[in-house]
Amino acid sequence: MEYNLLKQAREIAPFVGQANITVDTCPAFMIQYCGLLGASAVSTTTCTIAFVQGGDMTVLVDSAAPAGVDAIGTSGVIDTTAVAYDTVGELCAYIDALGPYRAICLCDPDTLMANVLAKSAASCIGSSGLVFYLDTSVADTTYIWSFPITGEAFLNNGKTGHVRDLPVSDGGDEVENSFHFMQITTASSATATVYIKSFKQGDSTATTLYTKAISAATATDIGNASNPTMPFLTAKPGNTMVVEIRQAVNANAPSVMQLTGRSVVTTGTRIVNKAPHLSA
Numbered sequence: 001m002e003y004n005l006l007k008q009a010r011e012i013a014p015f016v017g018q019a020n021i022t023v024d025t026c027p028a029f030m031i032q033y034c035g036l037l038g039a040s041a042v043s044t045t046t047c048t049i050a051f052v053q054g055g056d057m058t059v060l061v062d063s064a065a066p067a068g069v070d071a072i073g074t075s076g077v078i079d080t081t082a083v084a085y086d087t088v089g090e091l092c093a094y095i096d097a098l099g100p101y102r103a104i105c106l107c108d109p110d111t112l113m114a115n116v117l118a119k120s121a122a123s124c125i126g127s128s129g130l131v132f133y134l135d136t137s138v139a140d141t142t143y144i145w146s147f148p149i150t151g152e153a154f155l156n157n158g159k160t161g162h163v164r165d166l167p168v169s170d171g172g173d174e175v176e177n178s179f180h181f182m183q184i185t186t187a188s189s190a191t192a193t194v195y196i197k198s199f200k201q202g203d204s205t206a207t208t209l210y211t212k213a214i215s216a217a218t219a220t221d222i223g224n225a226s227n228p229t230m231p232f233l234t235a236k237p238g239n240t241m242v243v244e245i246r247q248a249v250n251a252n253a254p255s256v257m258q259l260t261g262r263s264v265v266t267t268g269t270r271i272v273n274k275a276p277h278l279s280a
Contacts (some may be wrong), residue, residue: 015180015229018147018259023136023252026146027106028116029092032129032154033061037100039068049130050121054114055080057091060121069099080113087112089204096202106148107134108206108242109199115140127154136253142193142246145254149241149261151175152201175265177241178231181223182259184214190250191216197242198235206242209233219256228260 035045038061047066050058057078059066065075072078072095078085085091089109096103117135124130134146179196186192193213197206210233214220223232235241243259 013262013264015260015262016149018261019257021253021255021257024117024133026134026136026144027148028111028132028134028146029088029106030104030129030131030154031092031095031124032102032126033059033124034100034102035125037069039066039070039100045125047124048121049119049124051080051116051119051132053116053118053135058121072098072101085113087204088116089199089202093202093204102129102154104129104150104152104154105199105201105240106150106152106242107144107146108197108244109203110205111144111146112140114138115144129154137251139251142248143190143251145245145247145257147243147259149177149179149235149243149263151177151263151265152240175238175263176234177239177263178234178261179223179241179243180230180232180260180262181221181225181228182243183219183221183225183256184245184254184258185219185256186214186216186245186247186254187250187252188217188255190247190252190254192245192247192254194220194222195242195244195246196233197244198239199242200236200239209235209241217255223260231262 031049033047035043038045045062047061057080059072059076061070066072080086080091085094087109088107088111089105091113092103092105095101115135115138117133119132122130134144136143136145193211195208196210197208199206212222224230
């Protein structure tokens with residue numbers, strides 16, 4: 001990363017806050033279809049995705065099973081109980097490697113697809129693609145609340161529509177994600193552990209950077225409370241950060257959840273990134 005660009009981006013990149021205390025609103029991943037890269041090579045192509053929790057993901061292109069360059073799964077059906085696709089990271093890596101499709105992982109890639117909420121058929125075309133969310137009432141050993149800090153996005157490159165920002169997504173040094181501060185009070189009677197992790201898109205597991213056990217219903221600060229503009233943890237350049245709260249026995253949302261982070265991106269028009277997924 002060129003030093004002057006990094007310095008400028010750090011000086012003007014905004015801090016993005018998250019106050020998420022609502023069930024089933026933690027983003028797991030995003031999928032997008034770009035019609036101009038598809039079999040028809042036209043922007044008017046439609047593409048929908050439906051998902052049965054703990055079962056099949058079904059993709060339709062122009063209301064039919066995708067074929068040719070649009071082919072995905074078995075006639076458009078991906079069995080997310082199969083060992084090759086049963087985690088969020090595996091599914092995203094598979095989809096993102098296909099021509100007209102893009103996928104961005106927004107949680108620990110080792111998260112089970114059985115913990116992702118079902119979704120009725122909906123369009124995955126457009127600048128935001130289609131966002132899938134964690135089912136916070138289903139335990140993957142523990143109940144998971146997850147919040148990404150990431151510069152990942154679908155961008156319009158002017159030629160083929162909104163696609164992945166490849167320099168950043170390739171895990172290069174054009175993005176710097178940092179965690180600054182959080183305050184959490186768990187649900188009543190729910191002891192918990194906070195994990196701060198990082199991973200490169202395409203990874204099957206995340207690296208744990210920090211852990212802290214917290215008591216039930218007790219306000220806990222993590223990070224630089226006295227100077228929240230100072231990074232507490234910074235991920236390896238090009239890596240996504242995820243803050244997880246794992247509650248042992250209680251599926252209710254934390255009663256207080258405040259989180260501050262920042263993404264600094266120095267690639268061309270994205271010299272400042274507003275980290276939209278932090279508040280997704």
